[in-house]
Amino acid sequence: MTQKVLRNDWLTAIRLWLFSMKKNLGTAGLVTACASLLCPGLFFVNWSYPVYETPTLYNATDDAMIVMTIAAIFSCLLALLLVCLNFSYLYKKSAGDLFHALPLTRAKLLLARFAGCVLPALLPALVNYAALFMLSADRNIVLPVSFLLSGLALNVAVVLCVTAFSTIFLVLCGTTFSFLASFAVFNLGIPAILFIGDHIAGLSLWGYTSDMLEVYYHCTPVLYAGTRYLTLYETTGWELWMHIGILILLTAVCLLVSCLLYNRRKSEKAGNAYAFRPVRYGIMGITCYVGSFVIGYLFDSQFLPLFWLFAAVGSLLIALAFGAIMDKGFKTAVRSLIVGGVCFGLLFSTFLGIGLDVVGYEDQLPALSQIESVVYEDMFGSPMEFDDPAAIRSLHEFVIKRNPRDLLKADPDEEKYNGWYSMDVTYKLKNGQTVSRSYNSHDLTVRNRLTAFLFSDEYRQSIDRLVESVGEGHLYVGYYIWNPEGAYGDWFELTLTKAEYAQFMDLYYSEGPAVDQNADDYFAQQLGYYGKTGASWSFHFPCSTKTCVKTTAYLHTLFEAQYPEKTQLFQAKQANA
Amino acid sequence: MIKGIGLTKTFENKVALDTLNFEIEDGCIYGLIGSNGSGKSTLLRLISGVYAPDAGALLIDGEPVFNNPAKKAQVAFLGDTPYYLPQANIKEMADFYRQMYESFDNKVYARLLEIFPLNEKMRIATMSKGMQRQAALILAIATCPKILLLDEAFDGLDVVMRQVLKNILIEGMEDRQMTTIIASHNIRELEDLCDHISLIHNGQLKFNDSADRLKGKLHKVQIAFSEMPPEEAFSPLQVLKSERTGMLLQMVVRGYKDEILEHCHRLSPLFVECIEPSLEEMFIYELEVAGYDAKSLTE
Structure with a gap:
């Protein structure tokens, strides 16, 4: 028996990767088989009808988008399941002894296990894409191969990114439960914190416009990875490939961070809730902040004193419960209560800061030169x-x-x-x-x-420019026929030529801006357009029978020309009255 | 050679190993004895590269072990609770070890399977404790390590299997200079196997020497006098424990037999006898000195 010295631990890492992959294939196959019943299975069974009922080509891209999105969700969930199983050795002392004693550096051990999870996790996606590729071969179905390929590339990138991000949490936590809880709290809690701020700002700040959607999409790597599926078909080539590139980069960064943390992780932390103490308080803080708001809101949605009372009590109770669950006891109750108190203080400060508009949001106005x-x-x-x-x-x-x-x-x-x-x-x-x-x-x-x-030259000129630029379509003005009794009557759409438009506007603008919206005979003339390309707009010009005499008379002549039968009917009614 | 220099390991607020300095030569069977929670398993995990030291260094042939694949490839560690991959049988576990350790020897593996009568295809989780321990030993030894670390190696093994294991360890030492470090509470098992013994208590080494030399360093002395000399008369001796019954004095003395007897004879005793204690007795005496004995713990 001779002792051989391992020279190349990369080779060992590759062997571990292959071994892990082989072990994961069973689980991946089972999940894929179950998932396939729903998608593509059930989906295609229901979906086949429109294909055969449509006499001409059937555009399947929208339906394919649904399949691709479901496939990505299944792959990500499977990836999370596999990383939980494959990195469970971090949380069990005896398993940790086996894996940490292997002749590998920690970084290579992590990378081998990571790679061993990712490839089997793509199995549900590959099954769905295989089905879609087969469909795309049908001559009656419009489903571009390039579209499918870009979707597949995005799917791979999303699974890589989500899995790599999850490895950071795997290394930071000390039990499977705390990993799952922390991963969920982070990825749902950060958007929830943003939502709370958004909600408070919407209630408190005058003129506040919630344009947070992009911020929500970018607030965690998981959301960033997934949201592009929503606009996959609209996203142009370079944008999509740039997004995929960013996801790959993000994967690399997450893996690098995981490796650095793993090198600092103590094996003996297996079984503790968290391997690094600050993470515990971070996750606890997010839970308390969001939970405190939710509990307060349940009891008082008007943010009156009852809200604050229950938010404070809720924050403390959540902190206490979080600490007790993680420690399996109350040995850190005082620290937990401090965190709960701080989180409530932060929530209160957020309300106060936004309510008092400390950043001067309401008065912000960009300089003209900007x-x-x-x-x-x-x-x-x-x-x-x-x-x-x-x-x-x-x-x-x-x-x-x-x-x-x-x-x-x-x-x-x-x-x-x-x-x-x-x-x-x-x-x-x-x-x-x-x-x-x-x-x-x-x-x-x-x-x-x-x-x-509305009666200014700038406004008039802007509408003029808009009308000048319209393409093939329908330019119209709305016209009210008043009932003889004076109550509101019928409404007609009068087609306008550009010359008629100009005359209408000249008359209207010559009659002045005196408009009382509370007057009994108040009404609005609607100028509108809808084009063949789908573009449409409309403007309302406030009127009354007293102020818009010439305009109304002009529109009536147009009405008589375009609706002669209705005119006769109207005149008969008027005569009877 | 395994060398610990100022080796320290702390868990939360507990110091598991406190500035340990030691050397273990190649090709020996090294017994690590100590009380519960004394730091034996921690030391094995440090040697195997599972733990990183908080201070000091653990070197194998001059190189640190932690995160060092070349050194870790030379070590096989069998913990007190062996872990097996889920649903695995011995064959699958052997595949795993074969992939991970280039030094895994199929011939050794086949021979060990003959010696330990286990079904290779039986799921390990369904085996008895003793069979699981045998499976773990087969896998660890089949990797043909330069250093074999065994935590409670004999736990769960029957008398025959214990003897078989001892023979295999001795064979490994003779054939390929394998160093075996065995941590155990069962001192009697180590007594006739180990050529070096260390006692570790509260994270510190109480003694660390060859088994032969250790035995010669501690003695039980029975000495009778017609008139008991004053206590100062025994001060040149390193008395760990003494008990007086009438004119008979029983002592546990650290030192060599000749030196102890020479001093005792100078005190003109009626009778003097110097006995070598067993390893277990030595262990008990040393721990008594350290304040760890049944009497003081139950009081």
Whole structure:
């Protein structure tokens, strides 16, 4: 018997990878078989009808998207199951003795086990993609191979990224339960914290526009990896491949972090809830913060004192329960209570900070020199892009100064609260960023100011430019036929040529802005367009029978020309009356 | 050679090994004895590279073991609770070891399977404790390690199997200079097997020497006087324990027999007798000195 010295531990790592993969194939095969009953199995059974009933080509990309998304979900879940099984040696002393004594560095041990999980985890995806590739060969089905290939590449990248991110948690935790709990708390808790902040800001900040979707998508690697599936078909080639590239990079970073942490991880921590103490308090903190808000909200959704009472009690109880579950006892109860208290304090501070608008969000207005363009929308019509942002900015400044909080302090006899208005502004800045605000209130002063803007040259010119640019489609104006009794009558869509449009606008703008929305004969003339490409917009011009005499008369002549039978009917009714 | 230099390992607030310094020569069978929680298993895990030392160094042939695949490939560690891959039988476990250790020898494996009468295809989880231990020994020894670490190696083995194991270990030492380190509570098992013995208590080495030399270093002395000399008369001797019954004095003395007898004769006793204690008795005496004895623990 001779002692041989291992020279190349890479070879051992590869052998361990192959061995692990072989061991995982059974589990992966079982999960794949179960998953296949649902997808592609059940899905294709139900899906086959439209294919055969459609006489011409059937576009299957939307349906394929569903299959691809489900396949990715199955693969990710299987990957998480396999990493749990394959890294369970970290949490069991005797198993740790076996694996940590192997002639491998820790980094190679981790990489071999990781690779041994990832490839079998792709099995459900591969089965689904194989089915889709077979479908794409059918001449009656539109399903581009390039689309499937990019989906498959994205699927592989997503599984790699999610699994690599999970290995960080595997190394940080000391039991399978704490791993699963922490992984779930992190990936759901971070978006929940953002949602809480978003919710509070929406309630507290005047003009707040929730444009957090992108932030939600990017807040954890798992969400970042998965969300691209939602827009896979719309995503252009380079964008998708860049996303895949970022996921691969993220995988590498996660693995590097895992290896560094693993090198510092003490084998003897197996069985403890966490191998690194700060992680425990981080996860506990997220749980307390979110749980405290939820418990408070359950008892009082108005954020009155009852909310705070239950949020405080909830935070402390959650911290205590978290510590007790992780320690299997109350030996760290005092520390847990401190964490609970701190989390409640953070929640309170968040409310206070946002409620008092400590960052001055409500008063923020981009400098004119920073603005490249602005999109404006109010209660009168569709969003409209203004090349010259000065008028909109000035309008916005006016609205900011009419902050309802200031109005509350003002004299209530001013009767400023009877004019409803809405206004959305989105500035595109020269540095590529966007600033959005949305206002919705009852303030007659602002309402009058917005109405005045409707009659401004800037507004008219912007609509003119919009009409000039329309392609093939239908330009129309809405026209009310008043009942002889004076009540609202029928509404007709009058087709406009560009010349008729110009005359309509000249007449309307010549009759002035005096409009009282509370008047009995108040109504709005709707100018609209819908094109063959799907583009559409509409604007409303406030009118009354007293102020829009010439405009109404002109529209009536158009009505008579376009609806002669209805005109006769109307005239007969009028005569009878 | 295995060398520990200021080796320290701490768990939370407990010091498991406290600045340990030792050397273990190649090709010996080294017995590691100690009380419960004394640090024996911790030391084995440090030697196998499972644990990293908190301070000091653990070197094999001058190189640290932790995260060093070349050194870890030379070590086979069999813990007190052997672990087997889920649902595995001996054949599958042997496949695993074969992949992981290039030194795995199929001939040795086949021979061990003949010596230990186990069914290669039987699931290990369904085996008895003793059979599981035999399976673990087969796998560990078949890797033909340079250093074999056994924690409670004889636990669960019957008398015959114990003797078989001893023979295999001796064979390994003679054939390929294999160093075996056995941690155990069962001192009698080690007494006739180990050529070196260490006693570890509270993370510190109480003694570390060859078995022969150890036995010669501690003696039980019975001495009778017509008139008992003062206590100072015995001060040149290193008395670990003494008990007086009338004119008869019983002592446990650290030192060589000749030196002890020479000193005793100078005190003109009526009768003097110097007996070599067993390893187990030595273990008990040393631990008594360290304050670890049944009497003091139950009081």
